[in-house]
Amino acid sequence: MFLLINDNTVADSTRTALKKFSKGDFYLYQxxxxxxxxxxxxxxxxHKGEEIEDETILRIGQTYQELTDYNNALSFYQQIIDNHPESIYRDEALFFSAEIYNKHLNQPEKAKPLYEAVLFNHQDSIHFVEARKNFRQLRGDSNL
Known part of the structure; x- marks a missing residue:
């Protein structure tokens, strides 16, 4: 939360978007x-085009994923992947999309390149180890 506030305070000095975001987060908590x-x-x-946009898109995707509306979740994750290449949430969008394809939609061939993108482009991701394990499993490696 500290990083979210810190990252968005400069662009949103009145914190209007942050207040709305925290209200949405509170609804999720409830x-x-x-x-x-x-x-x-x-x-x-x-707040189209503001810095909070990518975090908001990710949160919408996560909410749809929790509601098991995987197609909507994938479309929001794809927005981050396509429209926010420098976003700090891009690795999460890639990983969560891969997880949906792999574990919920049984489309491992669509999951492989997403896991691979995390491995090659986001080595510092908290999802790196899990992505590597899942990618190797899908690839058919016997020594995990």
Missing amino acids: NKNQEALTQFQQILKD
């Missing part, structure tokens, strides 16, 4: 997923 989605969608509409 398991009010639809209200949270509405709140996050409003942030995307009102």
Whole structure:
């Protein structure tokens, strides 16, 4: 939370978007997923192009994933991958997309390049070890 606030305070000196974001996060904490989605969608509409956009898109994707609406989750993760190449959340979007394809949609061939992107482009990711393990498993390595 500290990093989120710190990263977005410069661009949002009145903290309007951050207040809306925290309200959406609070809805998630209360398991009010639809209200949270509405709140996050409003942030995307009102604060298009601001620094908080990529975090908001990720949070929407995670919420849809929790609701088992995998196609919507994948579309939001894809927005981060396509439109925010310098985002610190890109590795998470890649990893979460790979997990959906691998574990929920049974499409391991679509998961492999996503895991591979984490391995080659995001070695500092907290998901690196898990991505490597899952990639090797999908590749058919016998010595994991």
